[in-house]
Amino acid sequence: MVFSQKEIKSPRWTLIEINVICVISIVLIFGSLAECNLDYLAINCRKHSAVLTDFGGVGDGKTSNTKAFNTAITKLSQYANDGGAQLIVPPGKWLTGSFNLTSHFTLFLQKGAVILGSQDESQWPQLPPLPSYGRGRDAPGPRFSSLIFGTHLTDVIITGNNGTIDGQGSYWWDKFHNKQLKITRPYMIEILYSDQIQISNLTLINSPSWFVHPTYSSNIIIKGLTILAPVDSPNTDGIDPDSSTNVRIEDNYIVSGDDCIAIKSGWDQYGIKFGKPSKQIIIRRLTCISPDSAMIALGSEMSGGIENVRVEDVTAINTESAVRIKSAVGRGGYVKDIFVKGVKLNTILRYVFWLTGSYGDHPDNGFDPKALPKITGIIFRDVIAKNVTVAGQLEGISNDPFTGICISNVTIELSELKKKKKLPWNCTDVSGVTSNVVPKPCDLLSEKKIECPFPTxxxxIEDVQFKTCNIKSSVF
Known part of the structure; x- marks a missing residue:
């Protein structure tokens, strides 16, 4: 099937609101024909289109569609050099195990479509550990493939009219809590060694572990996602760019049992050897709820380096900390040139500012105890926080202090209980400056009339424009 398309560059993307016109015609004798026109925005449009039911898909929530997804994507891959193809997932509940994407391809979930992750382990192929980690996160050795997986791809889009992907993670969480995991849990979406990735306008719920994990990849846009997991679910990070470059994360709402966003780049000696940093990343217009973790974390796996990260216009509610840097002796690597401005916080359960040099979780005993991380150029400005337990916990490493910290224009209101207790700031092995910060920071951060810089x-990746694409599909 071929559909017409308009490739009009759009200067902005209106979230959630997608122009949908669906005309239902009832054709006597031949049955009912649903003919839908739907416009959506994407980095690239597709010439060819098909529907999952064309390949035997059954949306009853019980029938496995693993074969249907894999058959459809294999068939559509032949159009990669002829304008690309898109696979439409119509309304229904589509149970499936892991499946692999292809290049120049769009997976589109219509409104009312729900992809359900299978709880049958035989539906999840096993993969070797990531080379920058050296082992699985839950257990040594292999790991399960993600629900939606791709490697060595160019131009891949996962989007929809707010369709849903449900990882049905409770099966995996129970195994984690009961220490029954011999293989690392699957992620929801993982794309490796790829370029030009878009993940947008979807609701993602109950991932077995991390939700969105672009790794060793570049030119990535993650936009307009609603990510939901119980706040006590284990390791359900929202978005984790890992050893990736040119990443744009914007307009996302995340409720998580772990960090809402965590930027990573490999674990101890494995990450040092692999040597691929995460850099040129912008995060904006994020809302996060995570009582046990951070709104945004850098690390703790940061051995390949993290640099040039820009965060602006973000909100955390009932969250453990705002922006946290996690590192340790043995990590090596660096975190540098981190810029954060325009932060609104309400009910921070531990620390607004939290820099940690003792996050000592190691993959094995092979790490180098002389591999010290370099943490420098950490900028925070324009922060308003209410109902806070502690303003800051800044803990560098002895003989390896965290340097170049700048904090300006910050107002923190401590909770009534905290006002009667310990100092609002705790600092060791750090240096830097502050300006117009309330309550007054620790003496290691000298006071100076300055406005901390933010890149202009x-x-x-910010200049990437979207095209208006169109689906015209006929479903009998």
């Missing part, structure tokens, strides 16, 4: 240039 744009990252290349």
């Amino acid at each position: 240039d744009k990252l290349a």
Whole structure:
């Protein structure tokens, strides 16, 4: 099937609101024909289109569609060099195990479509550990493939009219809590060694572990996601760019049992050897709820380096900490040139500012105790926080202090209980400056009349424009 398309560059993307016109015609004798026109925005449009039911898909929530997804994507891969193809997932509940994407391809979930992750382990192929980690996160050795997986791809889009992907993670969480995992749990979406990735306008719920994990990849846009997991679910990070470059994360709402966003780049000696940093990342217009973790974490796996990260216009509610840097002796690597501004916080359960040099979780005993991380150039400005337990916990490493910290224009209101207790700031092995910060920071951060800098240039990924694409499909 071929559909017409308009490739009009759009200067902005209106979230959630997608122009949908669906005309239902009832054709006597031949049955009912549903003909839908739907416009959506994407980095690229597709010439060819098919529906999952064309390949035997059954949306009853019980029938396995693993074969249907894999058959459809294999068939559509032949159009990669002829304008690309998209696979439409119509309304229904589509139970499936892991399946792999292809290049120049769009997976589109219509409104009312729900992809359900299978709880049958035989539906999840096993993969070797990531080379920058050296082992699985839950257990040594292999790991399960993610629900939606891709490697060595170019131009891959996962989007929809707010369709849903449900990882049905409770099966995996129970195994984790009962220490029954011999293989690392699957993620929901993982794309490796790829370029030009878009993940947008979807609701993602109950991932077995991390939700969105672009790794060793570049030119990534993650936009307009609603990510939901119980706040006590284990390791359900929302978005984790890992050893990736040119990443744009914007307009997302995340409720999580772990960090809402965590930027990573490999674990101890494995990450040092692999040597691929995460850099040129912008995060904006994020809302996070995570009582046991951070709104945004850098690390703890940061051995390949993290640099040039820009965070602006973000909100955390009932969250453990705002922006947290996690590192340790043995990590090596670096975190540098981190810029954060325009932060609104309400009910921070531990620390607004939290820099940790003793996050000592190691993959094995092979790490180098002389591999010290370099943490420098950490900028925070324009922060308003209410009902806070502690303003800051800044803990560097002895003989390896965290340097170049700048904090300006910050107002923190401590909770009534905290006002009667210990100092609002705790600092060791750090250096830097502050300006117009309430309550007064620790003496290691000298007071100086200064406005902490924030870059005025744009990252290349910010200039990527979207095309208006169209689906015209006929479903009998």
